[in-house]
Amino acid sequence: MGSSKQLVENMFKAGGITMNGNNPWDPQVHNPKLYDRLLGGGSLGFGEAYMEGWWDCEALDEFFFRVQYYRVDKMLPRDFNTLKYYLKAKYLNQQTKARSKEVVRRHYDIGNDHYELVLDKYMQYSCAYWDNAETLDEAQEAKLDMVCRKLKLEPGMKMLDLGCGWGGLSQFAAERYGVSVVGVTISEEQAAYAREKCKGLPVEIRVHDYRELHDEFDRVACVAMTEHIGYRNYRTLMEVVNRNLKDDGIFLLHTIGGNYSTKITDPWIDKYIFPNGMLPSAAQLTTASQGLFILEDWHNFGVQYDRTCMEWLKNFEQTWDQRTDEQYDETFHRMWRYYLSASAASFRSRKNHLWQIVYTKPKHLGEYKSIR
Known part of the structure; x- marks a missing residue:
């Protein structure tokens, strides 16, 4: 052998x-x-x-x-660890309201200062749009503007920013498109940061689980949250959006996706980066939305996530010496280099994708014209 x-x-x-x-x-x-x-x-x-x-x-x-x-x-x-993660994912809901906060504690709340050194000025921790951009700031602003244009935002509308992170989309939509926004996150640190960034704007940041939402909105954006909710909850997400979206509303879902339907993620990613996360497939998303929404547009620009990850990696390496907290040791340094390099490669190899999907409700009349 x-x-x-x-x-x-x-x-x-x-x-x-x-x-x-x-x-x-x-x-x-x-x-x-x-x-x-x-x-x-x-x-x-x-x-x-x-x-x-x-x-x-x-x-x-x-x-x-x-x-x-x-x-x-x-x-x-297929080692023991892979088997353990498979069985855990298959038989347990890893994204209950209590478990969903684990990724916040272990990844998102490690320090806003760290993310400020890595990300753009709008603190976008999702794929940028590089078609007519040279810098990360320009590419992320182009992404935010494309989201707003796909949602066909108009002044006076009320928008839900589901999984709002550090509030960049909420801020951008309120400033540039004159809408009022409710941002929802389960991270107290992100919420505090978002409230500060959106001070003086018609933006409300709420800290609670998406499943607890009962309101009414003209538009809903869900950017980079679906990767965290787990395959058992894709339908629940669609039902939550459906009950909170007006009949003539528009829903945009921005998510990483994979080529195959799965119930697990890589064991290293699960342990060190995104606990309990997983990537949906096209089949899982279309099944989850069936009977609730009309699928109007499906835009794949996952190859642009390669460049986005490499820009984050460049920023991370160039600013490494600016981190003084003891948690940012050499193990953390190598962990993040490994994570961002592997992520960039997953999009370069077309193993993973970035999808922006636009949905309307069955009572929404007229043609939806796609935006690029």
């Missing part, structure tokens, strides 16, 4: 990757126990080994691109 080193080397060769090779995407191994750890611990063990400095790679994003494009990740053994 061969040694673990031979097995790993042969596996990566399928993606044009040579362990300790000369290409910038070739991993450089510092601890020979890495091979056993990869075979025994799968993607979780491999990611943790990187965080601990067992291996390095000059072009980590290119390494991940080759792993994903050539499906090398599918050759990884």
Whole structure:
């Protein structure tokens, strides 16, 4: 059968990757126990080994691109950790109201100062739109404007910003389009930041679970929240929007999506980045919206998320020395480099996508003209 080193080397060769090779995407191994750890611990063990400095790679994003494009990740053994995450996801609702706050505690509330150094001026932690933009600020502003134009916002309307994050869309829509906005988040830190950014604007930021929402809106935007709610709750999300949206309203859903319907995520991502999260498939979303909405427009610009992630990574590396809190140690540094590089590669390889989907209700009359 061969040694673990031979097995790993042969596996990566399928993606044009040579362990300790000369290409910038070739991993450089510092601890020979890495091979056993990869075979025994799968993607979780491999990611943790990187965080601990067992291996390095000059072009980590290119390494991940080759792993994903050539499906090398599918050759990884189904280890105990993968089985554990699968069973947990299959038989438990990981996104109950109580569990949903875990990702807030472990990812979003690690410090607004950290995100200010990585993101744009509107604090957009979702895909930018680069068609006519040169900088991250310009690309995120273009994304926000496209969302507003797709929603066909008009002065005096009332809009729901579902999963509002740090309030960038709420601020932009109120300032540029003259609408009043209710932003909903479950993060106290994000809410405090959003209230400060939106001070003086007709924007109300609420802290509660989306399932508790009972109101009436002309427009609903849900940007980068669906990835956190879990496959058991896709239908619930659609029902919540349906009951809060006027009959002539418009609903825009902005989400990362995957090529296959799944009930799990990568174990390393689940443990260190987005606990209890998962990416919906097109089939899961269309099934969830069936009978509630008319699907008016489906826009895929996921390849632009590659550039967005690489811009975040550049900002992260360039501002690393500005972080003084003790939580920002070298393990955190390597963890975020690993996460952003792998994320960029997932869009570059077309494994993942970014979808903006526009829905109307069955009583909405007339033609919806798509916006790009």
